[in-house]
Amino acid sequence: MQDVHNLVARLRRESYAFPTIEERIHAILEDFASQKGNLTRVYANEENVVECITIQSAHMRAMFELFPEVVLIDATHDTNASNYKLFSFMIHDAMGKGQHVQHCLIENERKETLRIACHQFKESCPNYDSIAVIMIDKDFAELAVLQEEFPGARILLCHFHVVKYLQEVVAKEKYNLDAWTKKEMKRLIQLLVGAPTEVAYANIITAMKVVLRTDEKKKLWFSYFDKNWTTCKERWSSAYRGNVPDMGNHTNNRLESSWQKLKTLVNRSTTLDDCVISILFWQTVNERIWARNIKRIGVYMNVEYDNEMNQLLNDVSRHAVELIKQQYDFALLSTTKYHYYPVGPYVMMQYTSAKDDDLPDGCMMNPDGWTCSCMFRVTRLLPCRHIIYYRKDTGCSRFVPESIIHPRWLVKNYRKLKNATVADDDVAVAYEDR
Structure with missing residues (x-):
């Protein structure tokens, strides 16, 4: 990995020749875009404030082309001193791992800014209509934008965030629940989200009514729950969302786990240009790991498998x-x-x-x-x-x-990504200020 460290050192050394952060970011992104298939955009508003920086390598674009069915999307904070959020898109690869397919640094989380990130993704990944599932947390601004930009995809809510949010709601003072009832309702909420069948779902709803006991408390809770959650249960309940290719993803844990690794390189005191360099470094390392993991030579066998399974092991x-x-x-x-x-x-x-x-x-x-x-x-x-x-x-x-x-x-398909290139690239400009 010495060559990767050398790249980072060179980018830092060359960028520091420029007096401002803006100029340094421009130089870093121009260098990144000079490699075939890499794309980056810088979007500024009317006051010339940069609202969104998008980054996609050739590898990221090729990964999405092969694994487009499910996309995990979320934003995280504390990656730079300028308070830009890192807004990332991730797919589920053939090895069962998450792989990033776009990074964005966004100045705010308004719908217009999120829409810019989506538009850029669609511009650089023309097969975006192949997305069947998009997984997000409970951010309703994200939900509204994604529904409009990807109308053919089912938007699912992360189970972890749904459980956490509902457990916080049921504990609010307005519901006037004693300690035992709160505990039981929190347990039932977790069971409800993961209910495997519609019958199990209905039984848990019945159990909630038993636990709440009084008509007043039942009415108060279910007037909120039915209005805000029953109407969209196909987004969050296992019993009602098992008809889409989510690859077994019920949470955004893959995305959040990857950010924990990135945050060993950046924090809230990192300058924005160093944050961009760290993202590029981190992405390059992940791409090298991918290439190493798929380099399979010879015939694989498992002594516990029969001939059928051993042949499949090589397919x-x-x-x-x-x-x-x-x-x-x-x-x-x-x-x-x-x-x-x-x-x-x-x-x-x-x-x-x-x-x-x-x-x-x-x-x-x-x-x-x-x-x-x-x-x-x-x-x-x-x-x-x-x-x-x-x-x-x-x-x-x-x-x-x-x-x-x-x-x-299929191994024969994803091995082609070891040295990923984007064929017949119809994006004319690799780097652009907009």
């Missing part, structure tokens, strides 16, 4: 194999039995070994495209137990061939 990422393996093992159990029958172009599959207390396991499977309506297939874009069982039961030679795997998980 897709290890993270994907680990997820599929759980489905594969269940489908191949001698005790696993599904009853299935055709319904038009689909196959209805019903688990016949289910007990009364089992979660329902009935779904519609499409043998033409090898898709399934079950939560695992929809949220992970990977072959589920229903597909694997059906292929086994109908005599297919392979149960999990490469041909039924979504392209995002």
Whole structure:
């Protein structure tokens, strides 16, 4: 990594030749934009105050092109002395890790400024319509802008922030709850957010009414809850949002974890130009780590896997194999039995070994495209137990061939990103003041 440290040292040395922070940032960003595929923009308002600085490397743009399904978005504070917030976009890669696809330093969090960041992302990533899920915290300004800018995406709320916010609300003096009731309501709120089925969700709502006891307290709480949360439960409740490819993301923890690492380099006393340099350094290090991790040579084998799984281990990422393996093992159990029958172009599959207390396991499977309506297939874009069982039961030679795997998980596709370039780049100017 010595060459990366040398780059940072050179940027700092050269930038200090300029007398002002603005001039130093301009020089740093021009140097960054001189590398093919890198893009950066500086947006100033009518008073010539910089409101937004956007940064995207060729690697970041290529990462989004391959892994566009779910994007985590949030802002963090305390990265520089000028009080600019770091507003970042992150995707979920084939290894199950978060990778940044845009960094912005924003002077404020007004809708107009957030919209600038979104517009720049859309300009540099023309396949933004491929986004299926956007994960945010409870910031309603972000929510409004993202709904307008990405109308084809489902906006989901981070479970951690929803639980934290609702637990703070229920503890407010206006609800006049005693200590035991507050404790029970906080516990039920956490259960409600993670409720796996609509039946479980309804049962927890009933339990809340029992815990609140009096009609007055029930009316006070549910008048607030129904107005502000029941109407948008598909954004935050597990029971109602399992029909989108969120890749198992229920929080923005990946994004927040990455910021903890960045904040070992910056803090609230860091000058804005040094903050920009640190972001570029940090991003370069992450890209080097990615390239190192995907450099796979030879054939991989796991002594605990059968031939089918070992072949899959060389077709897709290890993270994907680990997820599929759980489905594969269940489908191949001698005790696993599904009853299935055709319904038009689909196959209805019903688990016949289910007990009364089992979660329902009935779904519609499409043998033409090898898709399934079950939560695992929809949220992970990977072959589920229903597909694997059906292929086994109908005599297919392979149960999990490469041909039924979504392209995002294939080794041969994501290895191309080791030395990422953006082909046929239609963005004419790499660096621009706007």
